Amino acid sequence: MVLEKESFKGEAYQAQEETYFDDGREIDLLHFLYGHPDLDEIRGNPQRVLDAIDEYGKTEKYLMNIGEYKSKTIVDLIKKHKPNVMVELGGYVGYSAVAFGAALRDSGGKRYFSLELNPEFAAVISMVVDLAGLSDIVKVIVGASSESLLRLRREQKLQDIDILFLDHQKASYITDLKLCEDLDFIRAGTILAADNVVKPGNPPYLKYVRSTVEEKRRQLDSEDEPFQQGNPNLIYDSQFVEGWEPSGVPDAVEITTCTGVQVS
Ligand SMILES: C[S@@+](CC[C@H](N)C(=O)[O-])C[C@H]1O[C@@H](n2cnc3c(N)ncnc32)[C@H](O)[C@@H]1O
Structure with missing residues (x-):
């Protein structure tokens, strides 16, 4: 099913330059936030923190955040499904961690894990989350997502994922989803929310979550040594939800629900 998007309203972020991250702007954002004239308010x-991050993106430099349009899709999911535990793959400067961590807390949830590869970005996420008053809910985990997922399972800090938000390296969406399947994090009722399925796009991931159990079994049988096996028996129901990047460029989020396990 394809859900219709509204038109892009309001002011867009600055355009995405050739070098659009890791050039000092993430620390610059911290100075902007902590030096903001409305810091006390x-x-x-959390909403004022998001507004201030958006203000930076509109008046200073582009930031690769999910932005207010696409994040609303996921906040609505959180309000509806009231997850206890959420995991995000790729945290950047904490925009999604603040938006979704606050929604999870407000709907009675317990823990939001933000997995971020870059230790400097992870430090920024921690400061932004602290500013939003969400440090009790949002736990920032530094390292490659696959390593962090394995460690969370090994240390028994994570058993089930209610909502998994995928927003990191595009090629890792499918391998990390299969890893989560192998680690039994995914069960009936788990929801996957994958960002950027139009810009830049992620055809292998979309093919996987839109495949039937039989198609996934056949694909797995045809691979000599699969990089990551996954569990082809999980039944997925997937929806393409259109939206906008904060820079005004069209994009979409793929929302996939695990509806059960096919045994025969
Ligand atoms: C698009 S940004 C995330 C934006 C963030 N979710 C938001 O909307 O506010 C992608 C982030 O994924 C991180 N990343 C890339 N590969 C990763 C990996 N293998 N494990 C964890 N984080 C990764 C990058 O360092 C970057 O901060």
Whole structure:
């Protein structure tokens, strides 16, 4: 099913330059937030933190955040399904961690894990989450997502994932999803929310989550040494939800629900 998007309203972020991250802008954002004239009102208020990050993206430099349009799709999912545990793959400067961590807390959830590869970005996420008053809910984990997922399982800090938000390296969406399947994090009721399935796009991931159990079994049988096996018996129901990048460029989020396990 394809859900219709509204038109892009309001002011867009600055355009995405050739070098659009890791050039000092993430630390610059911290100075912007902590030097903001409204800092007292921003402190402890997730929406004001998001507004201030958006203000930086609109008036200073582009940031590769999910932005207010596509994040609304996922906030609505959180309100509806009231997850206890969420995991995000790729945290950057904490925009999604603040938006979804606050929604999870407000709907009675317990823990939001933000997995981020770059230790400097992870430090920024921690400061932004702290500013929003969400440090009790959002746990930032530094390292490659696959290593962090394995460690969380080994240390028994993670058993089930209610909502998995995929927003890191595009080629890792499918391998990390299969790893989560292998680690039994995915079960009936788990929801996968994958960002950027139009810009830049992720055909292998879309093919996988839109495949039937039989198609996935056949594909797995045809691979001599699969990089990551996964569990082809999980039944997925997937929806393409259109939206906008904060820069005004069209994009979409793929929302996939695991509806059960096919045994025969
Ligand atoms: C698009 S940004 C995430 C944006 C963030 N989710 C938001 O909307 O506010 C992608 C992030 O994924 C991180 N990343 C890339 N590969 C990763 C990996 N293998 N494990 C964890 N994080 C990774 C990058 O360092 C970057 O911060």
